[in-house]
Amino acid sequence: MSPASTLSRESAQESILRSADQLFYERGIAGVGMADVRDSAGVSLRRLYSLHPSKSDLVAAWLEDRHQTWMRWFADSVDRQVVDGVEPVRAILGAIEEWATSPGYRGCAFLNAIAETTEIDDRHRAIVADHKRALIQHVSVVVHGAYPSAPEWFASALGVLIDGAVVDSAVFGSLAPIADASSAASTLVDSFT
Amino acid sequence: MSPASTLSRESAQESILRSADQLFYERGIAGVGMADVRDSAGVSLRRLYSLHPSKSDLVAAWLEDRHQTWMRWFADSVDRQVVDGVEPVRAILGAIEEWATSPGYRGCAFLNAIAETTEIDDRHRAIVADHKRALIQHVSVVVHGAYPSAPEWFASALGVLIDGAVVDSAVFGSLAPIADASSAASTLVDSFT
DNA sequence: TTGCGGTGAGAACGATAGTTCTCTATGGTG
DNA sequence: CACCATAGAGAACTATCGTTCTCACCGCAA
Structure with a gap:
């Protein structure tokens, strides 16, 4: 040993x-x-x-690892709330709010990493883009299952709302942007039904 | 001399x-x-x-200057479109799209700066928060003038949509997030009227 | 004319950080 | 037991960068 x-x-x-x-x-x-x-x-x-073998490799490994961990946590959080009877679209923003309330919250690690990337580190960019695609994919499954009459663009728009809420809540140090995003998402759902 | x-x-x-x-x-x-x-x-x-006197000072001066320049450009772009008969909410996202189409587009300089800020550089954070507040303020004037029945949160939600669209368009290198945000914003407006 | 203040060009300094290397020790394997 | 791959501790190397300093120059005021 x-x-x-x-x-x-x-x-x-x-x-x-x-x-x-x-x-x-x-x-x-x-x-x-x-x-x-x-x-x-x-x-x-x-x-x-x-x-x-290099810091860049370590960063890539970290991003991959965090992607797995975060997606698992997010899916679980949404599922938990939906099981408890929360409206799916509210549950999605609720998960973001839960995250933003946790100590040490500093916004989205992937977006931060991209913003920091100075040279064209395509590997990191690709991981981040894949992460966002996976997030939208998951949101899409939840949302189009719950609201079959929602238009094509709805899941992507939710992705935009999520990223905006995450970024703005970090900038302002406030949960208000998440609440605003939640209001907007709910209003959109109401307009489909 | x-x-x-x-x-x-x-x-x-x-x-x-x-x-x-x-x-x-x-x-x-x-x-x-x-x-x-x-x-x-x-x-x-x-x-x-x-x-x-220091790089931090230079960065602060740059952010202040860019704030003035960008806000002026944004307001002009929105006005121009509104005068041409474009729906105000479409004009706002249209300005973002025009920006995102310009060569060298790399997302929002202010959000990038925040994401890069490692230590607690409160001065830079404050400038960025002020910029976002000013943006929402401008959007609020435009939007509540054009759609008096819009709820309180609508301008803030548009701010969230804008930031999300800006960030995601930079991540994906695509205009699709801006189009999605535009669809969502228009649908919201329709739901108020 | 003679200093004086501000300037350019660029060397120099000190700190930081990515990466590699040296030296030593330890545990498993033949 | 002897050997070797691997590990830890940390020095060393190299490069970059924020910042300051030196030296020479130029225009202007006394």
């Missing part, structure tokens, strides 16, 4: 990704050095680089 | 702000060094620092 002071490959990987998530989300990608990740994860720089 | 090779204080200031706008918007704040601004503006580092 490994020495007591070192972690297995899996534990190290997990610890690195958890630390990367905390640090990158809280302080931004540029605001976090590899040494910070090393300190927080409790691994050596050597190990960090052996698992993620 | 100044020597031929040097610019007046005003010309230098103008040149610096124009260069800062191009560079910061195109490559992000962190991606631009003071030396880059110097080269592009054609002034010396000494002069650059005498007009803007």
Whole structure:
């Protein structure tokens, strides 16, 4: 086995990704050095680089990981509320509100990452675009199941409302944009039925 | 007078702000060094620092300047379309579309700046929040003038739709989110009348 | 004419950070 | 037991960048 002071490959990987998530989300990608990740994860720089050969690779791994985690959480939150009898479209914005209320909320990590990306890092851009597509896809399933008469563009428009609400709530440090988005979404649903 | 090779204080200031706008918007704040601004503006580092004592000051001056410029452009674009008979709410999203179609479009400079801001630079945050408030204020005047029966939250919701459309169009490199936002906004207006 | 203030050009300084390298130790395998 | 791949600790290398400093120059006022 490994020495007591070192972690297995899996534990190290997990610890690195958890630390990367905390640090990158809280302080931004540029605001976090590899040494910070090393300190927080409790691994050596050597190990960090052996698992993620560059910072760009680490960021990509982090985004992929966060995509999985966040989508799972979002889907669960929406499902939970719908089961409790909340209107689907309200449940979607309710999940966003729940997220925005959590401590340390700093908006969407993916959008922040894109805004920070200075050079043309196509890999990161692609991950973010895929994340947004997956979000709209999920919203689309929920919404067109619940409101069959909704027009084609409704799921995409909800995606726009979600991203706008997330961004604005972070800018203003307020839940009001989410409430406004929720009102708008509900009004749209009412207009279809 | 100044020597031929040097610019007046005003010309230098103008040149610096124009260069800062191009560079910061195109490559992000962190991606631009003071030396880059110097080269592009054609002034010396000494002069650059005498007009803007730190990079943070320069960024603040740039954001203030861009706020003025952008708001003026936006208001004009909306007015122009309304005069041409375009529905006000369509005109608002039309202005966003016109912007997003312009070469070098990289989303909202203010939102990008916020996302990049790692430490708590309250000055920059405040400028961005003021910009968004001013945008919503303008939208509010236009919209509540044109649709008196619109509910209180409508202008704010339009602000959310605008920011979402801006962000998503930059992420996807597509005008589709703007069209979706426009459809949603028009449908909302129809539902009030 | 002689300083003085402001300027350009660019070197220099100090800090930070991505990445690699050295040295040492440890545990599994032949 | 000896060997080797791998790990930790941290120094070292290299590059970038914000900021300041040096030196030379020029126009203007006393």
